[in-house]
Amino acid sequence: MTDTADLPLVFQVHAFACLQARPPGHPRGSCAERGAKALVERLQMRVDRERLAGVAVTVTGCMGFCQAGPLIVVYPQGLWYAPRTEADIDEIVDHHFKGGQAVERLAFLPRL
Ligand code: FES
Numbered sequence: 001m002t003d004t005a006d007l008p009l010v011f012q013v014h015a016f017a018c019l020q021a022r023p024p025g026h027p028r029g030s031c032a033e034r035g036a037k038a039l040v041e042r043l044q045m046r047v048d049r050e051r052l053a054g055v056a057v058t059v060t061g062c063m064g065f066c067q068a069g070p071l072i073v074v075y076p077q078g079l080w081y082a083p084r085t086e087a088d089i090d091e092i093v094d095h096h097f098k099g100g101q102a103v104e105r106l107a108f109l110p111r112l
Pocket residue numbers: 018019020021029030031032061062063064065066067069070071
């Protein structure tokens with residue numbers, strides 16, 4: 001057995017961004033209904049435009065906490081964010097992805 005901390009990381013930052021959509025009026029709602037598309041596009045644009053080495057963005061389906069969406073979870077820390085604006089996305093990219101500092105004001109702690 002090998003401690004997971006000793007294994008090499010494929011990406012230094014790997015963000016999973018929910019873009020799940022549901023029909024209008026669905027009781028769970030969705031990240032797409034709450035504006036995720038523009039935020040995901042902004043996130044992908046920033047990472048692509050700046051060619052951020054070691055950073056990957058993967059679009060996902062529902063991660064289970066729809067009422068708090070739009071949601072992004074960033075590994076290896078497993079830190080959840082609930083951004084609301086493109087400026088929030090920029091802050092996550094600038095401070096977390098580029099600076100290695102969590103953006104506490106945008107953090108979301110899922111309750112299991
Ligand atoms: S729809 Fe995004 S977490 Fe459920």
